[in-house]
């Protein structure tokens with residue numbers, strides 16, 4: 001999980017604070033020392049940490065906090081505010097041109113994830129009702145052009161290429177003319193990367209910038225490179241000027257140092273984060289939601305957005321009807337499970353649920369995606385009749401299903417029991433709150 005180490009340490013520190021009825025200045029200072037160490041271990045820039053702690057200390061050791069009835073909570077609130085500020089305060093949106101097409105240029109070092117991010121960004125813009133086109137201006141890595149074309153096919157979006165014999169500046173210019181005639185209102189230019197920031201690359205990028213005057217230059221950096229990512233961002237901003245950052249591979253970055261330092265060091269906001277290799281694994285970066293995740297308070301808003309994007313509203317209505325009629329089958333069960341899995345890796349989803357998002361709890365929960373594969377295999381090994389009427393699945397059928405799905409009879413039994421319980425529970429819910437009276441404490 002992203003920020004795992006930092007989240008665990010901060011949550012431990014604050015648990016101790018919350019446990020105390022009254023706080024002294026010494027208590028707060030000791031806690032802040034732990035926060036400082038945790039941030040440094042998470043590879044946050046040293047100067048950034050020093051400033052951050054100083055700001056919190058000024059606010060937290062004041063009379064207002066120490067004399068309050070819930071001083072521990074107050075300190076956490078201040079840390080939450082300052083963490084949010086550190087990452088940029090509020091989300092930083094893309095700016096669109098008054099007269100289309102809006103030109104977005106992605107730049108960055110080799111392997112940082114530019115081509116993948118071009119596809120992800122195009123997908124997200126399309127979902128927002130835009131008509132994006134992509135321009136393949138990376139002529140040095142021949143596979144990059146093909147890679148972008150494959151992404152374009154999958155997204156059903158145009159990719160403009162001129163092969164690898166024309167100059168990137170000419171390709172970018174021709175690509176924009178193409179977009180204009182093709183009625184595309186946004187173009188994303190995928191540029192070439194180098195291993196290091198060098199003069200040749202910068203000159204080329206500057207020429208493209210000069211010719212096409214992009215509305216947004218977004219730097220793609222790899223979160224897993226930690227403080228190196230921050231240095232690269234600083235250099236690109238000095239030499240080229242950037243509007244913001246796409247921080248990729250945050251899903252693989254347990255420390256989170258780059259995410260916490262980029263804005264403070266470069267002054268430029270993180271606009272998006274990459275949370276996986278799939279095309280829908282791009283999230284708008286919300287500093288407040290990220291701070292909340294780090295402090296174990298969950299991120300319900302992102303969870304709702306993910307659900308809205310991946311759960312089919314029509315199917316949800318159908319399901320509600322089936323529940324009312326008591327017709328919920330194992331096929332529906334499988335369908336539901338698939339829809340939830342479409343929302344992303346389970347540990348990321350669970351990390352957004354308040355209460356479950358405490359790093360410690362998640363570790364104990366042991367999210368086992370393999371078990372979900374087993375359930376899918378078991379249901380797929382049943383006949384349609386069995387899926388609709390699981391009560392008919394007798395001993396010999398259970399044996400056949402276990403054999404067919406490569407699982408054991410116990411696994412099949414467990415699933416059937418789970419399904420029965422789920423169905424019972426859903427029936428109670430679909431019967432409305434009245435029936436629930438006396439069952440749950442808050443209905444009494």
Ligand SMILES: Nc1nc2c(ncn2[C@@H]2O[C@H](COP(=O)(O)OP(=O)(O)OP(=O)(O)O)[C@@H](O)[C@H]2O)c(=O)[nH]1
Nearest residue numbers: 110111112113114115116193248249274275276277
């Ligand atoms: N886990 C994870 N992998 C990612 C993410 N973004 C990109 N990748 C992977 O990183 C690798 C490099 O991505 P590319 O998009 O090819 O990188 P590039 O910057 O275009 O590379 P060059 O064209 O060589 O400069 C690929 O294997 C991607 O699947 C992300 O957010 N999370």
